[in-house]
Amino acid sequence: MAEKIESKQSGLWENVKVIIQALLLAVVIRTVLFQPFTIPSGSMMPTLLVGDYIFVNKFSYGYSKYSLPFSLDLFEGRIFASEPKRGDVVVFRFPPNPDIDYIKRLVGLPGDRIQVRNSVLYVNDQPVERIADGEFRADDQYDTGAPVPVFRETLDTGVTYDTLDQFPDSRGDNTREFIVPEGHYFMMGDNRDNSADSRFDVGFVPAENLIGRASIIFFSLGSDTSFREIWKWPANLRYDRLFKVVE
Template sequence: MTDRAEHKQSALWENIKVIIQALLLATIIRTVLFQPFTIPSGSMMPTLLVGDYIFVNKFAYGYSKYSLPFSPDLFSGRILASEPERGDVVVFRFPPNPDIDYIKRLVGLPGDRIQVIEGVLHVNGKPVPRVQDGTFTSDYRQDPGSNVPVFRETLDNGVTYDTLDQSPISRGDNTQEFIVPEGHYFMMGDNRDNSLDSRFDVGFVPAENLIGRASVIFFSLGNDTSFREIWKWPANMRWDRLFKGVE
């Protein structure tokens, strides 16, 4: 074998090793630290919009089998577990079908009593204070409407965020009282009249199903623009949302 052929073979092998190392590093980062997600629906408007791309902090709550690619059944429960806080925006596996990822706001901790009365969230018998905070209109084709009333809620731990209240008589505006079981959480979307959450078929979310806490918006495209439509990016990029923290 000539020196030239040996050099080509060596360069090829070095390139393969770099690619393998990069893939391993990306897998480790995705598994252990941060995982990208895209927002497919308007259930978390106005906090998260359709077309937002976010990083989820997987270290925040520790790890379960759902933290791993393909969710292998290697162990149960969570390791290096940390308790989420009321008000966190959480990505989790849908309890009736753990192959599906959901994102909602955590409003109920284990032992909490949660109820919605005339559109007002109540935690342990106390209404969560809220004040009107303008209106919201989405650039998403299946938006909740124009000039939807926005209400800013403030939880007892100081976490504050905006919610939408399109109708005062939607089916989620008056609920039974839910008592959150040990090891479970109660989730609600910020778009209160257009969110399938723990008030409905999601039910209580087991701690094992938590993937992580939504951390930052790293990319955002409006007007139903597909990520593949690169030529539309300049006109439809939501520049003001890039690298915005999720609150």
């Protein structure tokens, strides 16, 4: 009998160790490699949609305290730092309140002069190439009832992506010139008329606030479907977005 009890206790302890090891591995992966995020708003349409689930590459730019669980303040600045590229889609901590995660496209590097004139993005006084590229209509709460004009931008780095411009004369379509300070970045949403970004209250984003680069959409649900509503998945799953690379 004693041998059976000891055997059961040994088996239980082995199971506990496996669970602890799995949890530690998950924490390491989430902290050092990839972290899942859900897109909560339409500010990055049409690139990212509400209901997209993405993996963020956390070693793209190195690590700061915001890379750690609970944002543990163990060191200052970034370690193993790598410079982000203009055109990257970046997850970062909202400068006025670092408890909040934001996702936008990086359009301005340190020292750049950024301005929007008549809906055209200017980088260092050079217009970013912008051509009409069809129309877009959301399949969720952001459906305006009519298609929204799409414009494809191409940066000098060769990065190309679609943007939305529903209202050509909105306050974000003509801005002052912003000079990006050293150690900071300028972010904009691809949904140009519906994005709180560096043109407004986000301001310049410190390098320390960068979490990582959005890399892939691994799951996507339309029609404002909750992840828990499994019975709605077959009808509302966006099959064409599964494992789509974020560009």
